[in-house]
């Protein structure tokens with residue numbers, strides 16, 4: 001199907017983009033176009049105008065800002081997966097980026113587009129919540145920083161206002177000794193999207209887990225933190241038995257899981273428990 005007709009703008013700065021979004025009610029930002037353009041062709045989204053972010057300088061950088069990395073919203077999945085800085089300072093993010101879709105999707109798709117789209121089957125939201133990242137929204141009144149956990153508000157819905165852009169993603173560094181992370185997913189065989197994805201971070205001190213972060217995506221509208229599992233493993237040695245017992249708690253955290261023709265809710269719940277066990281074990285091994 002063809003999209004409905006729309007205007008097209010190519011701003012040179014974030015300020016100009018925000019002004020265009022304000023001036024044109026019903027307009028949308030265009031990043032890699034890998035989610036928005038299919039939606040427009042299916043007419044599940046019919047923006048009045050597209051504000052193309054592709055020519056804005058400085059929005060795709062990845063830099064070291066002390067204790068965290070600053071990643072521009074227009075950084076592509078490939079740039080993140082291939083970045084030596086991300087691979088050493090925040091390896092779980094590079095690991096997730098490398099698992100997104102296929103080469104074409106990774107070369108065009110952006111972290112900002114993925115997070116703003118808030119697809120429950122996407123990979124970054126799960127990892128970003130596990131990391132406790134901070135997302136910067138820039139609008140007419142300036143910047144506001146949002147914790148990742150409160151950024152995703154519902155299915156395909158975020159805390160961004162229509163005239164705001166996601167501009168920066170700040171992730172804490174986790175690539176230090178004694179800290180390990182792992183992102184694992186069950187891929188949809190056709191698209192590569194996460195039917196279920198699990199992000200685990202484990203900090204070890206004296207052979208025991210001093211920090212555990214466990215987040216599940218793909219089973220509910222937004223990623224959920226498996227708090228009971230995190231608490232159960234904290235202070236314990238990451239043995240196979242302890243990790244299995246903690247992972248069993250993931251099923252309760254999920255509540256009512258989503259289901260579709262490919263994977264029922266019950267199957268998703270089971271996958272989440274299995275992937276949580278594997279991701280926690282992998283993260284703990286990487287922390288040793």
Ligand SMILES: Cc1cc2nc3c(=O)[nH]c(=O)nc-3n(C[C@H](O)[C@H](O)[C@H](O)COP(=O)(O)OP(=O)(O)OC[C@H]3O[C@@H](n4cnc5c(N)ncnc54)[C@H](O)[C@@H]3O)c2cc1C
Nearest residue numbers: 031032033034035036101109110113116122123166192193
């Ligand atoms: C075949 C296929 C397979 C895929 N497989 C996976 C997968 O395995 N895992 C995965 O996570 N994703 C997958 N994707 C999705 C892909 O990662 C997209 O690139 C991503 O979801 C959207 O990013 P984008 O840059 O293309 O955004 P766009 O499609 O340009 O935009 C998406 C939405 O975000 C808004 N937006 C974009 N940038 C901003 C911004 N800076 N501020 C505010 N709003 C913004 C747009 O207005 C639009 O509503 C797949 C896509 C395809 C086509």
